Amino acid sequence: MDFSHSLLSILVWLPIIGGIVLLAIGDDEDTTSSRSSTMRIVALGMSLMTLVLSIGLYKWFDNDTGAMQFVERVSWIPALDVWYYLGVDGISAPLILLTTFITPLVVVAGWDSIKTRPAQYFAAFLILEGLMIGVFSALDGLLFYVFWEAMLIPMFLIIGVWGGQRRIYATLKFFLYTFLGSVLMLVAFIYLYGQAGSFDLFEFMNVPLGMTAQKLIFIAFLLAFAVKVPMWPVHTWLPDAHVEAPTGGSVILAAIMLKMGGYGFLRLSLPIVPDGSAYFSGLVITLSLIAIVYIGFVALMQKDMKKLIAYSSIAHMGFVTLGFFLMWSIMASSGAGLGMTGGMVQMVSHGLISGAMFLCVGVLYDRMHSRQIADYGGVANTMPKFAGFMVLFSMANAGLPGTSGFVGEFMVIIASFKANFWYAFLAASTLVLGAAYTLWMVKRVLYGEVANDKVAALQDLNQREFIVLGVLAIAVLLLGLWPAPLVDMMNVTIEQLIQQAGHSKL
Amino acid sequence: MDHAMDITAYISAAPEMTLLGLICAVLIADLFVDDEHRMATFWMAIVSLGVTLWVLAATAPVEPTVVFSGAYMSDAFSQILKVTATGFVAVVFLYSRDYLRANDLHKGEFYVLGLVGLLGMMIMISANSLLTMYLGLETLALSLYALVAIDRNNATSAESAMKYFVLGAIASGALLYGISWVYGVTGTIMLDEIAAVIAADPGLNSLPLWFGLAFLIVGIAFKFGAVPFHMWLPDVYQGARTPVTLYIASAPKLAALAFTIRVLVDGLGGLHEVWADMIMVVAVLSLLVGNVIAIAQTNIKRMLGYSTIAHVGFILIAVFCGTAKGNAAALFYTLTYIVAAAGAFGIIILLSRRGYDAENLSDFKGLNARSPWFALMMMFLMFSMAGVPPFIGFFGKLNVIDAVLSSGYPGLAVLMVLASVVGAYYYLRVVWYMYFEEAEDQAVLQASNDTRLVLSLNGVAVLALGIVPGWLWALCTQIALSMR
Numbered sequence: 001m002d003f004s005h006s007l008l009s010i011l012v013w014l015p016i017i018g019g020i021v022l023l024a025i026g027d028d029e030d031t032t033s034s035r036s037s038t039m040r041i042v043a044l045g046m047s048l049m050t051l052v053l054s055i056g057l058y059k060w061f062d063n064d065t066g067a068m069q070f071v072e073r074v075s076w077i078p079a080l081d082v083w084y085y086l087g088v089d090g091i092s093a094p095l096i097l098l099t100t101f102i103t104p105l106v107v108v109a110g111w112d113s114i115k116t117r118p119a120q121y122f123a124a125f126l127i128l129e130g131l132m133i134g135v136f137s138a139l140d141g142l143l144f145y146v147f148w149e150a151m152l153i154p155m156f157l158i159i160g161v162w163g164g165q166r167r168i169y170a171t172l173k174f175f176l177y178t179f180l181g182s183v184l185m186l187v188a189f190i191y192l193y194g195q196a197g198s199f200d201l202f203e204f205m206n207v208p209l210g211m212t213a214q215k216l217i218f219i220a221f222l223l224a225f226a227v228k229v230p231m232w233p234v235h236t237w238l239p240d241a242h243v244e245a246p247t248g249g250s251v252i253l254a255a256i257m258l259k260m261g262g263y264g265f266l267r268l269s270l271p272i273v274p275d276g277s278a279y280f281s282g283l284v285i286t287l288s289l290i291a292i293v294y295i296g297f298v299a300l301m302q303k304d305m306k307k308l309i310a311y312s313s314i315a316h317m318g319f320v321t322l323g324f325f326l327m328w329s330i331m332a333s334s335g336a337g338l339g340m341t342g343g344m345v346q347m348v349s350h351g352l353i354s355g356a357m358f359l360c361v362g363v364l365y366d367r368m369h370s371r372q373i374a375d376y377g378g379v380a381n382t383m384p385k386f387a388g389f390m391v392l393f394s395m396a397n398a399g400l401p402g403t404s405g406f407v408g409e410f411m412v413i414i415a416s417f418k419a420n421f422w423y424a425f426l427a428a429s430t431l432v433l434g435a436a437y438t439l440w441m442v443k444r445v446l447y448g449e450v451a452n453d454k455v456a457a458l459q460d461l462n463q464r465e466f467i468v469l470g471v472l473a474i475a476v477l478l479l480g481l482w483p484a485p486l487v488d489m490m491n492v493t494i495e496q497l498i499q500q501a502g503h504s505k506l
Numbered sequence: 507m508d509h510a511m512d513i514t515a516y517i518s519a520a521p522e523m524t525l526l527g528l529i530c531a532v533l534i535a536d537l538f539v540d541d542e543h544r545m546a547t548f549w550m551a552i553v554s555l556g557v558t559l560w561v562l563a564a565t566a567p568v569e570p571t572v573v574f575s576g577a578y579m580s581d582a583f584s585q586i587l588k589v590t591a592t593g594f595v596a597v598v599f600l601y602s603r604d605y606l607r608a609n610d611l612h613k614g615e616f617y618v619l620g621l622v623g624l625l626g627m628m629i630m631i632s633a634n635s636l637l638t639m640y641l642g643l644e645t646l647a648l649s650l651y652a653l654v655a656i657d658r659n660n661a662t663s664a665e666s667a668m669k670y671f672v673l674g675a676i677a678s679g680a681l682l683y684g685i686s687w688v689y690g691v692t693g694t695i696m697l698d699e700i701a702a703v704i705a706a707d708p709g710l711n712s713l714p715l716w717f718g719l720a721f722l723i724v725g726i727a728f729k730f731g732a733v734p735f736h737m738w739l740p741d742v743y744q745g746a747r748t749p750v751t752l753y754i755a756s757a758p759k760l761a762a763l764a765f766t767i768r769v770l771v772d773g774l775g776g777l778h779e780v781w782a783d784m785i786m787v788v789a790v791l792s793l794l795v796g797n798v799i800a801i802a803q804t805n806i807k808r809m810l811g812y813s814t815i816a817h818v819g820f821i822l823i824a825v826f827c828g829t830a831k832g833n834a835a836a837l838f839y840t841l842t843y844i845v846a847a848a849g850a851f852g853i854i855i856l857l858s859r860r861g862y863d864a865e866n867l868s869d870f871k872g873l874n875a876r877s878p879w880f881a882l883m884m885m886f887l888m889f890s891m892a893g894v895p896p897f898i899g900f901f902g903k904l905n906v907i908d909a910v911l912s913s914g915y916p917g918l919a920v921l922m923v924l925a926s927v928v929g930a931y932y933y934l935r936v937v938w939y940m941y942f943e944e945a946e947d948q949a950v951l952q953a954s955n956d957t958r959l960v961l962s963l964n965g966v967a968v969l970a971l972g973i974v975p976g977w978l979w980a981l982c983t984q985i986a987l988s989m990r
Contacts, residue, residue, distance in 0.1 A: 026878070077976035079983060080908075120878070142904075146895040153889060156934070160942040161874075168942055172934060179894075179930055183923035190908050191916065 004060045008070050008086040008137045011054055011096065015103070016130035018046030022123035036118065040111060043122035047104040050129065054100035061093055063488050066496035068139065069093075076143070081198045085140040090493030091266050091344065092136040094486055095259055098351045099136070101475070102255045103129045105468050106248040109359055113366050114162065114246070121162055125248060128154040132256055136263060141189045141199040145182070148260070152178055155249065155257065162246040170237075170244035177237040181227030188220035192272070205271045209505055211279075218276030221269045222284070228261030231284075231321060232291040235314045242310035243371070247362030250306065254313050255355035259347045262320045266340075270324070270501040277501060281325040288325070289426045291318030296433035300440070304371050305364070308441055309357045312397060315430060316350045316409075319343065322427060323412040327498055329419035336502075337494050338418075342411025344490055349396075349404035349479055356393040356472040360386070363465055364445075367458055373444050377451030382458040387446045389461075389469040394442045396476050398435040404479035515573035518580045521561045521588065522628050528554035529621045536614030544612045548603055551617035555596045555624075562589055570988075572634055576696040579634040582985045583837070587631045587764055590841055591757040594848055595624045598756060600960055601852040602749030604953060608860040611657055611747065619656075620753060623649035627761035633768060636685045636695040643681070643729070646761060647674050650754060654746040666745025673738045677728035684721025688774075691715045697773035704776040716780055722769055723784050729762045730818045731811075733791035743811030744865070748858060751807055752851035755814060756844045759821075763840045766825055767833060772989070778828040785826045786918075793819030793922065797929040806867050809932055810850060813891060816929055817843050823922065824906045827913040834986035835905040838979055842890075842898045842971065849887045849964040853880060856953050856961065870936055872945025880951065881940045883965025890968040892933040893926050898971040905979065 003010065022043055028035045062069060068087030076084040088096060106125055114121045131154070134147035152175055159171035189199065191213075196203040209217070227234045238258075242250050270277050292315050299311035323343025327336040363386060364379070365371055380387035396403035399410075409430065416423040450456050461469070479486065516523070532554060536547045562585065570581035599617060606612040626646030633639035651674065655667035689695050691714050692703045704710055724735060731739035743751050770781055796816030803809035817839075824836035857864035857873075864870075874881040890897035903926060910919045953961070971978065 023878075023882075077979065079976050079980040082976075117874075120874075146900075149895045149900075153894065156937070157941055160938060168938055171942075172931070172938070175934060176927060176931060180924075180927045183927055184920065186904070187907065187911070187916070187919050187923055190904065190911050190919070193908070194912050 004056060004070060006072060007053065007056055007060075008088065008133075009072055011050060011057070011100065012086070012130050012134045012137065014053070014130070015046055015050050015126040015133075018042065019123040019125075019127035019130070021046075022119050022126065025119055027117045027119045039119045039122070043126065044104065044107050046126055047100075047107050047129065051100045051104055054097055057088065057093055058097060061088075061489060063090070064492060066090070066492045071139075076140075080142070080193075081200075082142045083140045083200065084143060085200065086137040087139050088137055090490035091263065091497070094344070094348050094489055095136045095256075095263060096133050098259070098348055099129060099132050099256050102251065102351065102355055105355070105359070105471065106251050108464055108468050109251070109362060110246070110248045111464055113362075116162070121158070121246075121248075124154040124158050125252065128158070128252065132260075135260055139201050141192065141201055141204060143199075144201070145186055145189060149179070149182060151257070155253070158249040158252075159241060159245045162249070163244040165244070166240070167244040170240040173237045174241040177234070178227055181224045181234070184220040185224035188217045191217070201267070201272075204268075205500065209273065211275060211506060214273040214276035214505065215279060218269060218273045218280055221264065221273070222280065225261040225264040225269065226287070228264065229258060229317045229321060230261070230314060231287045231318070232295060232314070233287075235291070235295070238314060239307050239310040242313075242358075243304060243306045247358060247365065250358040250362075251355040254309070254358055255351035258313065258317055259351060262317070262324065262343065262347050265321065265324050266344075266497060270497060273505075274501045275504055275506055277325070278328045281328045284321055284325040285329070285423065288318040288322035289423065291315055292322070292430050293426055293433070296430055296437065299437040300433065302437075303373055305361045305373055305441065305445070306358070306371050308373075308437060309354060309361065312434065312437060313350070313354050315434070316346065316354070316397075319346045319409055319412045319427065319430070320350075322423070323408075323415060326412075326415050326419050326423070327501065329423070330415065336498050337491075338411050339415030340494050340498065341487060341490065342408050342415060344408075344494070345404075345411060345483060345486060346408025348486060349408050349476070352472055352475050352479065353393055353396045353403075353405055356389075356469065356476065357397060359468060359472070360390045360393060363461065363469075368454055373441060375451070376445040376455060377448045378446070378455055379458065380446040381450050382456060383460045385461045385466065386469075389473060390446060391442060392473055393476065394438045396480070398438045399431055402477070402480050404476045404483070406480055407483045514571060515578075517565050518567065518571050518573045519578060519632075520565045521558055522625060522632070524561045525554065525558045525621065525625050525628065528557060529618060529625065532614070532621065533618050536618065539614065541612070544607075544614065547614045547617050548599060551599055551621060552596055554621060555592050555599075559589065559592050562592065572698065576698065577635040577638045578632050580632055582988050583767070584631045584764070586837075586841075586981070586985060587760045588628050590844070591624060591627050591631070591760045594757045594844060595620055595753075597848055597852075597960060597964070598749070598753045600957060601752060601848070601855050604957060605747075605749055605855045605858055608858075609657075609747070613656070616653070616656060616749070619649045619653050623653070623753070624757065627757060630761040631764040633764075634697050636688065636697070636769070636773075639765060639768065640678075640682065640685065642761070643725075643765070644678065646758060647678070650758070653750045653753060654742060656750060657747050660747070662745045663747060666742045669745075670738050670742045673728070677725055677735065680721045680728075681725030684718045684725065687714060687718025687721065691718065697768060700773045701775060704774070711777060711780070715777065719774060719777060719781055720784065722774075723781060723788070726762070726766050726769065727788050729765060730759070730822070731815055732788045732818050732822060733795045733815060734788075736792065736795070736815050739815060740808045740811040743814070744805055744808040748807065748851060748855050748863060748865070752848065752855065755810070755851055756848045759840055759844055759847075763821065763836060766822070767836070767989075770825065771828070771833060775828075782826050782828060785822050789819045789822035789826055790918075790921065791819075792816060792822065793925045797925050800929070800932045803932070804867055805865050806854060806870070806936070807851075807865055809867065810847070813929065813932070814847070816925065817891075819925075820903065820906050820922065823918065824909055827909045829909060829913055830983070830986045830989075831912060832909040833989065834979070834982040835902075835909040837986060838905050838982040839902040841978070841982070842902045842968075845964065845971070846887050846890045846899060846968055849883065849961065849968065850891070852957075852961045852964060853884045853887070856880060856951055856957070859949065859952055867935065867939055868946065870939040871943040871947075873940040875945050876948065877951050879962070880965075883962060884940060885937050886965050886968050888933040888936050890972070892930040894930070896969065896972040898968045898975060901972060901975040901979070
């Protein structure tokens with residue numbers, strides 16, 4: 001059956017409908033009742049069905065064209081010339097696949113560790129999944145913005161309802177920070193609409209813009225995306241949100257929501273305001289290097305595991321923005337695409353690794369109800385299977401060759417050598433810092449003497465947890481050893497994007 | 507457009523005349539109804555509104571018609587406002603009924619005064635002369651003063667009614683004074699003639715007319731509750747019984763919009779450059795003061811009062827643009843705002859019960875555990891007011907920002923979006939109380955099925971309208987373009 005012409009709509013709306021069904025089923029006081037188990041099966045079924053359907057996206061994706069594929073275009077608000085316009089290219093397709101891959105894992109991870117209102121919990125994640133796929137596939141500015149903002153609502157609830165001690169502070173900070181970042185993007189969109197006469201992103205890309213307008217629009221976009229990525233110095237919401245969010249929330253946040261900032265740079269900033277991007281590329285590179293080095297040191301000092309991983313996320317996302325904006329420094333020599341490809345690979349790989357790391361912390365937290373490194377020690381003695389996974393993911397986080405973490409970082413470092421020795425020098429410091437903070441944490445948590453009675457009483461992974469971490473481990477290794485399918489998918493699109501971003505609009 | 511004085515005049519004013527006749531009938535019939543059968547009055551009021559709606563539909567103006575020697579007009583703009591106002595008064599009556607019965611306030615006067623208020627609004631909406639406008643305004647205002655004081659044994663209500671009355675009287679005085687100056691300069695009180703006189707003689711655009719204009723703007727700002735003439739609004743919202751607050755918060759905003767557009771755009775459009783500055787100051791102050799002070803409130807009625815002030819800021823900024831796009835945006839914003847406002851106060855009423863008014867934000871704690879459905883509805887309404895897509899409130903803000911940008915004020919647009927980030931905080935707080943806190947009060951929500959149904963439709967409407975906003979925007983644009 002060929003449903004490729006409406007595949008994107010199915011991927012967007014299927015999980016949202018699933019979420020509504022879950023809300024209709026509702027919660028039951030008795031978590032073992034048949035209604036509760038039906039609800040869980042529906043949640044898993046919907047997320048798996050979305051995953052299976054998204055395989056079509058990979059199968060039917062044409063690697064040889066930079067044009068949009070799976071395009072759907074229907075008039076939505078004719079009075080404002082707004083279209084329900086979806087499509088994917090080599091940048092968005094991998095991120096949609098990442099989304100559909102991570103969501104079922106989150107559902108499984110929350111299977112019975114969520115005790116309060118599980119139906120609403122799973123519904124929030126499914127609706128969130130649909131909205132995130134919407135962000136990655138929207139090609140109309142207003143549609144993009146609607147998905148972009150609507151996504152905040154389920155995340156706000158996820159952190160606020162199922163989060164930890166300081167969840168209310170964290171979730172309000174998360175919402176208001178990202179809302180503040182995005183409203184200026186809305187003003188920029190409406191300005192572009194006034195110039196182009198349409199919200200179509202391709203019209204935005206074609207409309208001529210003066211240098212001042214480009215600079216201002218770039219700043220508006222930068223605020224929106226820098227908060228999302230997050231870049232230093234607007235990163236402070238992330239450690240709070242990550243620490244307080246439930247495991248599933250942290251996973252989605254780290255694995256997918258942060259990628260939207262990077263995606264935004266590629267989809268909007270570079271093609272719409274190429275001269276503005278060129279003008280500010282030095283600033284973005286500087287901020288990225290600060291994130292890599294300074295935040296690396298900050299991570300080293302953390303006592304809370306989730307906070308440590310959150311800071312490591314910021315440092316790793318620094319590679320993404322660094323890779324994207326190197327192109328102007330290496331325009332002359334060949335290989336401008338290397339940095340950008342590296343950034344994209346890093347996005348996908350970080351999605352897998354950070355998600356896995358947060359799941360590992362979640363496994364420990366479910367048992368001990370503590371995230372403090374000091375409360376652990378010698379976990380490897382009581383949980384050998386778990387220790388194996390955690391060591392693997394930590395190595396990947398530190399960028400060990402053979403894991404996916406290595407590929408993206410290596411590409412970006414090579415690209416930055418072509419640009420400037422000092423960029424490369426600072427970026428490469430992560431190889432030391434990343435190894436230091438990750439492995440030091442592993443040493444303190446997993447190895448040594450068994451720290452206390454609680455650790456001594458720990459149970460090793462159950463089957464459900466084993467499957468989740470196992471699937472992620474396979475993905476991390478596969479991508480590390482054989483990244484070609486992913487790179488092939490985005491090659492043509494990235495070449496085209498570099499052409500477009502290198503072409504002055506003035 | 508000649509001032510026809512034949513049967514068309516009576517056809518144009520048929521909705522108002524029908525409503526007036528029905529009000530008299532309800533008033534008299536209510537004398538023969540005892541407290542136990544007061545539901546009969548409710549149904550009579552609803553039937554009256556239904557008949558009025560039917561007459562409105564039957565006499566819909568094909569083109570702008572000016573009748574009664576130029577005192578009165580009906581056009582597409584008045585039609586949409588009257589239909590919406592009538593519909594929302596019916597919704598208000600329905601939401602209020604159970605609360606009034608539970609609190610021994612279920613008297614015929616509530617409905618009769620509500621209907622008279624609607625009559626005042628309809629007269630304002632159709633006014634083509636400053637005096638007709640004033641008559642409608644006073645009809646509405648007097649009903650509102652009495653409605654606020656309807657619970658006469660309640661000291662807070664009485665106090666806020668007194669405050670409202672005194673301040674309202676001063677504002678009316680200022681308005682009349684302004685009208686007298688405009689009349690003195692232009693020699694007419696008909697809005698279309700004022701516009702013609704100013705266009706014919708640019709020399710009139712000078713200090714004496716500006717002086718009168720300033721007082722007209724005081725009147726407008728007071729009616730809307732815009733800063734610095736907003737002092738009555740939070741007190742009245744808080745002091746009035748919740749059904750009355752609901753009434754004040756919904757339909758009268760439509761009349762205030764008609765007042766603004768008719769007087770400033772229709773009548774004094776030639777002075778746009780003069781009044782634009784005044785309106786902008788008032789609008790920006792409303793936006794900032796409303797949003798900032800709302801953060802500090804613990805009483806939800808008062809908080810929504812300040813939030814109204816902030817929304818009025820948005821509406822006035824749209825009017826400030828002075829373009830058809832701006833007027834369309836103001837109309838769209840007002841229409842969609844009252845949907846959200848009616849729903850929000852409806853849910854506050856739903857949380858109240860005999861002898862207990864749910865007035866504080868803390869009453870919303872744990873609503874998700876008590877009633878997930880209405881918590882969801884309230885969340886929709888709050889996110890709509892905060893301007894988060896995909897709810898309709900977002901499209902209201904979008905249109906205003908678009909109008910402001912196309913008039914060339916990017917700084918104002920940035921200020922507006924930043925103010926709405928501040929505003930988001932207090933709407934989020936309601937969601938936080940409903941979802942993140944434990945319930946302090948486990949009482950089951952009591953409401954009859956029809957109230958539940960309409961309230962659910964109201965909550966879903968802010969989402970549904972947000973998913974298909976195009977037709978409403980097209981309609982508003984068409985109406986704004988068809989105006990003189």
